[in-house]
Amino acid sequence: MTAPAAAPVEAQTGAPLLSVRDLTMTFPGKRTRSGRKSPGIKAVDGVSFDLGAGETLGLVGESGCGKSTTGRMIVRLLEPTSGSVSFDGADITHLKPSAMRPHRKHLQMVFQDPHSSLNPRQTVARIIADPLLVQGKSVAQARARAAELMELVGLIPEHIDRYPHEFSGGQAQRIGIARSLATDPRLVVADEPVSALDVSVQAQVVNLMERLRRELGLAYVFIAHDLSVVKRVCDRVAVMYLGRIVEIGDKHEVYDNPAHPYTKALLSAVPLPDPAAERARERITLLGDPPSPASPPPGCTFHPRCPRAQDVCRTERPLLRIGMPGERREVACHFPY
Template identity: 80%
Template sequence: MTPADSRATVDCARNETADRSAALLSVRQLVKTFPGRRTRTGRATPPVRAVDGVSFDVRAGETLGLVGESGCGKSTTGRMLVRLLEPTGGSVAFDGVDISHLGQRAMRPLRRSLQMIFQDPHSSLNPRQRVSRIIADPMLVQGIDAGAARRRAAELMEQVGLIPEHLDRYPHEFSGGQAQRIGIARALATQPRLIIADEPVSALDVSIQAQIVNLLERLQQEMGLAYVFIAHDLSVVKRVCDRVAVMYLGRIVEIGERNEVYTTPAHPYTRALLSAVPVPDPVVERARERIVLQGDPPSPAEPPSGCTFHPRCFKARDICRTDQPLLRITGRGEREVACHFPETESV
């Protein structure tokens, strides 16, 4: 494919998604199905629908939190947003361009504006490369001169709170928090507009978590960044996010403005998650209702019929076992909930 063909492909995708140009990132009915595998006995396991029809928008300068239990599809969704995984269905539009199936050459110029921070800082950094090369690599791929890339890497080291003189060290010479700062510097190298942060503080000590969260907030204010913040720590999400999307078994069951979701959760699953978040006030903590869900999350290879949450839901009715609820606006504002009997309505 020639450069002219690449530009034509991007222009075509841009025209097809012009109606979604108001959002920096627009996700519609995103699906990811992993094929089954054959066991030693020759039996084929069923395919796994890890992400099942996820839709949301992210505006410029906004932080959207993506939360849920382990295995709900958060990280798979994040990897599809930056095309580290190919979607099985649905679409992802970035800045008005449908990037769901763009070729590598057409996708390359868009990667300047779309970057990712990974969960484990050390496993995401090449142990054989010096920090200078790790941070400079995205710039070199984009055609920036090696000398300019190294100077920019030194600036980024200082911007994330590290000493530029340490550029020639290897990743194993840094602590977990320092290694994550290097990962953040690498993500900032091409001056992105949107960063997918996949549980960026879950592998760090609590004191270091606060430092990284403060760093991400400062960088957002200075650079006008938008984040998709993937996490299971609801306290951190409440601190950094403007809106929150709650996932369960590959689907979004509630999405809305942060304070509304945290103050008056509408989905029973959201309510159960928030009841597990400890409160530092012992008097308030003792008076709180604690919701304990029964059983384990079902397998995404064999999801229940109807509402996938109904086997564990304390409000389940007959309709929940047969009809899958769709996201619909409930309460005030723009909050959407996929529940037949949301908490904002009487049963």
């Protein structure tokens, strides 16, 4: 049941498991009472990245920056407006459901709210087994596998016939994780998997996901607000702002020496465990709110809030470029570091 542990990310070579190129999602505007149509919302605006087998990429940023929309497009819960998603060398961007089915079992998702993502009318056995039934397994095979998965995620297999409301939030999230593992996926998109849980339970779920990654060789796209959690579980970090990636790189490069002004501001808000260092450090306060994705500013979308903004920032959109020599980090800023 348990696959060999994944090789360290640094040692992996070859084509990426997941390749996202220029991914865009525009939600159409609605018609007002006067008959006019409101402008569309560009939730994701040209996102590109690669993910290797067994690697974890963290997607971070403020609410509304497009993290969850990106994750849902990766697993084909949303149809992208443009761009492409390739999984294990195959372009899955616009596959029909029948053609997508062989890939679907290798692409799974864990949702933010464990209780709202579980059908309250179904038992845990049915919730976990449903993906297996869709893939053609018998009822007996699916139920046996569901019991194995409950034990794997730290639940009591004898509780398999209980309903979601009979479990705590942390236990319900474990059920969601078990469901995502039912078809032996290679990639799991975890959308804020611990944000709805108590702090002590968060640590348990994070440790569980780390253990499953090692034992099963999983790759994760880990979407989160909590930068401390992202640093704990991720190999690389992508920082999003208003639908775009503004910085992406190895977590040590990003956390130890952030290059983009927005990344610096985010990290300055992370509490430090040392009280003296916490009191002594300077916090970066961003002025104003993020612009509306319905009418983003020209040039660099961060320039209305950026302390370094100059004339070029107001007219030219910066592209992701390699940072300092010797780094793999990319930064979309005219004046990084």
